[in-house]
Amino acid sequence: MTAAPPEALVFEGIVKNYGSTIAVADVTxxxxxxxxxxxxxxxxxxxSTLLKTVNRLxxxxxxxxxxxxxxxxAKPMPALRRRVGYVFQSIGLFPHMTVAENIAIxxxxxxxKLRRDRIEELLALVELDAALVKRMPDxxxxxxxxxxxxxxxxxxxxxxxLMDEPFGALDPVTRDALGxxxxxxxxxxxxxTVMVTHDMAEALLLADRVLVMDKGRVVADETPKALVAxxxxxxxxxxxxxxxxxxxRLAELAR
Amino acid sequence: xxxxxxxxxxxxxxxxxxxxxSASAIALGITVALPLAVWASRSERVARISLAFASxxxxxxxxxxxxxxxxxxxxxxxxxxxxxxxxxxxxxLLALTLYALLPILRNAVTAQANLDPGVIEAAEGVGMTLRQxxxxxxAPLAAPYIMAGIRTAAxxxxxxxxxxxxxxxxxxxxxxxxxxQTQNWVLVLAGCLVSAALAMLADTLxxxxxxxxxxxxRALSVGGLVAVALGVVAALFxxxxxxxxxxxxxxxxxxxxxxxxxxxxxxxxxxxxxxVEYRDGLGSAIAHxxxxxxxxxxxxxxxGTIWANQMKREDNLPREAMYDEIVQWEEANTGMRVxxxxxxxNAYGLAVTQDTARSRSLNSIADLARVAPQMTVGGDPEFFxxxxxxxxxxxxxxxxxxxxxxxPTFMYNALRSGEADVIGAYTSDGRIEADKLTVLADPxxxxxxxxxxxxxxxxxxxxxxxxxxxxxxxxAIDVGAMRAANYSVxxxxxxxxxxxxxxxxxxxxxL
Numbered sequence: 001m002t003a004a005p006p007e008a009l010v011f012e013g014i015v016k017n018y019g020s021t022i023a024v025a026d027v028t029x030x031x032x033x034x035x036x037x038x039x040x041x042x043x044x045x046x047x048s049t050l051l052k053t054v055n056r057l058x059x060x061x062x063x064x065x066x067x068x069x070x071x072x073x074a075k076p077m078p079a080l081r082r083r084v085g086y087v088f089q090s091i092g093l094f095p096h097m098t099v100a101e102n103i104a105i106x107x108x109x110x111x112x113k114l115r116r117d118r119i120e121e122l123l124a125l126v127e128l129d130a131a132l133v134k135r136m137p138d139x140x141x142x143x144x145x146x147x148x149x150x151x152x153x154x155x156x157x158x159x160x161x162l163m164d165e166p167f168g169a170l171d172p173v174t175r176d177a178l179g180x181x182x183x184x185x186x187x188x189x190x191x192x193t194v195m196v197t198h199d200m201a202e203a204l205l206l207a208d209r210v211l212v213m214d215k216g217r218v219v220a221d222e223t224p225k226a227l228v229a230x231x232x233x234x235x236x237x238x239x240x241x242x243x244x245x246x247x248x249r250l251a252e253l254a255r
Numbered sequence: 256x257x258x259x260x261x262x263x264x265x266x267x268x269x270x271x272x273x274x275x276x277s278a279s280a281i282a283l284g285i286t287v288a289l290p291l292a293v294w295a296s297r298s299e300r301v302a303r304i305s306l307a308f309a310s311x312x313x314x315x316x317x318x319x320x321x322x323x324x325x326x327x328x329x330x331x332x333x334x335x336x337x338x339x340x341x342x343x344x345x346x347x348l349l350a351l352t353l354y355a356l357l358p359i360l361r362n363a364v365t366a367q368a369n370l371d372p373g374v375i376e377a378a379e380g381v382g383m384t385l386r387q388x389x390x391x392x393x394a395p396l397a398a399p400y401i402m403a404g405i406r407t408a409a410x411x412x413x414x415x416x417x418x419x420x421x422x423x424x425x426x427x428x429x430x431x432x433x434x435x436q437t438q439n440w441v442l443v444l445a446g447c448l449v450s451a452a453l454a455m456l457a458d459t460l461x462x463x464x465x466x467x468x469x470x471x472x473r474a475l476s477v478g479g480l481v482a483v484a485l486g487v488v489a490a491l492f493x494x495x496x497x498x499x500x501x502x503x504x505x506x507x508x509x510x511x512x513x514x515x516x517x518x519x520x521x522x523x524x525x526x527x528x529x530x531v532e533y534r535d536g537l538g539s540a541i542a543h544x545x546x547x548x549x550x551x552x553x554x555x556x557x558x559g560t561i562w563a564n565q566m567k568r569e570d571n572l573p574r575e576a577m578y579d580e581i582v583q584w585e586e587a588n589t590g591m592r593v594x595x596x597x598x599x600x601n602a603y604g605l606a607v608t609q610d611t612a613r614s615r616s617l618n619s620i621a622d623l624a625r626v627a628p629q630m631t632v633g634g635d636p637e638f639f640x641x642x643x644x645x646x647x648x649x650x651x652x653x654x655x656x657x658x659x660x661x662x663p664t665f666m667y668n669a670l671r672s673g674e675a676d677v678i679g680a681y682t683s684d685g686r687i688e689a690d691k692l693t694v695l696a697d698p699x700x701x702x703x704x705x706x707x708x709x710x711x712x713x714x715x716x717x718x719x720x721x722x723x724x725x726x727x728x729x730x731a732i733d734v735g736a737m738r739a740a741n742y743s744v745x746x747x748x749x750x751x752x753x754x755x756x757x758x759x760x761x762x763x764x765x766l
Contacts, residue, residue: 055380057376057379057380077382077384078382078383078384078387079382080382081379081380081381081382082381082382086380086381088373088376088377088380090371090372090373090376091373091377092371092373092374092375092376092377092378092380093374093377094374094377094378094391094392095371095374095396096392096395096396096471105381105391106381106382109381109382109383109387110382152381
């Protein structure tokens with residue numbers, strides 16, 4: 001096996017149409033290994049659609065996606081999805097399976113049995129008590145459920161973590177804690193992470209690189225620092241203006 | 256109360272047949288509905304079409320659906336050959352399966368449609384194939400809903416299966432139809448109670464399985480399944496444990512005389528060491544074809560019925576000539592053996608009270624023609640439409656002042672109360688003797704003969720032991736004896752059971 005290329009993901013000319021509606025209009029972007037990238041934009045800007053072309057929950061109308069140097073269509077879909085952790089807003093824990101069964105589902109599909117200590121280790125990674133393994137999802141709080149969702153995404157030891165509005169349904173305190181936890185896991189496990197969010201503050205605080213999407217196109221590709229400094233153009237700056245204004249107001253209140 | 260209990264205990268055979276028929280229909284319904292539901296969940300079009308079809312089937316009355324399979328299977332014989340049964344278990348199974356389809360299919364489709372889309376997305380996101388998604392996620396989540404559909408289907412099917420009696424399939428409908436025909440409410444009640452108890456038991460057991468699925472308690476589901484399986488196995492054993500093939504099957508059409516004669520035949524055969532079983536409540540055409548194909552071994556029919564319905568003859572021959580032609584026709588066309596005439600006739604006749612007969616000096620229908628314009632004639636709703644009535648009316652030039660329809664029971668009351676002066680009656684009806692009626696002679700021979708004849712299926716006709724056991728019945732039953740036996744089961748009070756009436760008949764006939 002040759003050494004993996006430094007590019008984790010390459011989008012080349014991605015277009016996705018739903019009938020006459022254009023969801024993604026010609027996106028070409030490269031994401032390097034180890035990057036934490038946030039895809040930010042208003043609802044309908046095409047950010048979720050673009051994300052889902054990676055694990056082929058969406059097949060693009062035209063264009064190609066390379067994952068670790070390989071076309072995502074080169075291998076059978078289930079094999080691809082097992083290498084890509086996926087966390088999304090509605091969490092989607094299987095209600096008829098225990099926490100342990102939910103976490104172990106990916107490896108189980110691949111014919112492996114996840115050992116008890118590995119499950120406990122995964123629970124520890126998302127800061128959950130090992131005593132929860134036998135619980136059913138409906139006995140957990142929203143925050144606990146999404147933590148299990150993250151643990152499930154990490155269970156097969158993926159190289160790439162895709163997150164689609166992962167913290168959208170959580171209360172602010174939980175949201176903040178879980179965001180930081182995921183950022184730490186990204187470092188510790190050497191992941192490449194792509195997170196879709198409509199919250200610019202979250203993107204600026206967690207990501208290394210922020211892609212701003214508008215009407216199906218990537219209109220800005222900047223570091224958080226550059227965005228805060230005013231780079232990235234009009235659409236990006238409109239989004240940055242919100243947390244900036246909030247910060248100013250808070251600073252005034254503190255005076 | 257004791258009668259009811261005895262009637263219920265006498266239904267073991269019908270109960271096990273009922274269980275097997277219902278269980279088969281539900282099982283077949285499940286094996287059709289579940290794959291269809293999976294397909295429907297992948298295709299909106301399939302969902303629409305299959306649900307529309309299943310709903311359409313539901314709008315057909317169950318009785319009609321059962322009846323419809325007779326012509327359908329008859330036409331399918333062109334493909335599958337004459338071995339394809341058109342009556343009995345197969346058509347009943349097919350009709351009930353169609354009936355069971357809707358609740359199972361609808362619940363399965365609804366359950367699939369209502370699955371949390373987040374869960375489906377997660378199933379895809381973790382890399383499940385379509386098959387894995389079905390087995391690991393969709394099936395377990397839909398299972399309690401599907402089970403609820405199966406419960407509904409089971410209750411419907413067990414109820415509708417009572418109607419299978421009408422197409423010659425043994426079921427708990429046998430006592431219900433027999434009881435309805437003879438106004439024997441104990442029999443009706445026994446059939447209803449057992450079938451209702453069966454439905455409730457099935458509902459409870461399936462409910463336990465459903466709860467097991469819903470609460471993810473394996474012990475409950477498995478326990479419920481085992482109980483259902485045990486019930487079906489017990490029914491199988493009860494139905495097929497004895498040597499079914501060696502039993503002689505005696506058919507009866509759906510009126511008292513037929514039930515009594517069937518028991519009379521059965522008692523004689525049992526006395527000769529045969530095991531017998533009864534197939535009651537058969538339609539006229541069904542009884543004939545059931546015997547022709549050997550599903551029924553023996554039954555009693557009437558010369559005029561065979562003449563008109565089977566041979567499609569419209570002419571009217573003298574008694575002996577007609578009988579001879581029927582014997583030859585059956586031998587040549589169905590292979591059935593007409594063993595002989597029992598000795599009485601169940602024909603249509605015109606009856607008046609003895610008082611009327613005396614005061615108007617009526618002996619024959621010819622005498623009636625003079626006074627008919629001052630009289631009211633009553634008949635059951637069918638009577639005035641039948642060719643026999645038209646033939647008689649025209650032969651004697653009968654023109655009654657008024658013509659009224661009554662249900663058979665009220666017809667006799669009407670005669671007594673004077674609301675009718677003449678009625679169209681069946682000549683072997685027990686009420687003719689009980690009410691002391693006079694059946695007017697038919698010198699022109701305008702009413703066709705309805706001599707009761709004993710028919711044997713091709714196979715039974717070759718069985719000399721059967722033939723010799725039944726031979727003494729030929730010519731042994733006069734119309735008076737038959738009327739008395741019919742009356743003993745038809746009267747309002749002190750009804751005899753069919754078996755008792757048959758023993759009484761045997762006694763009077765000197766058998």
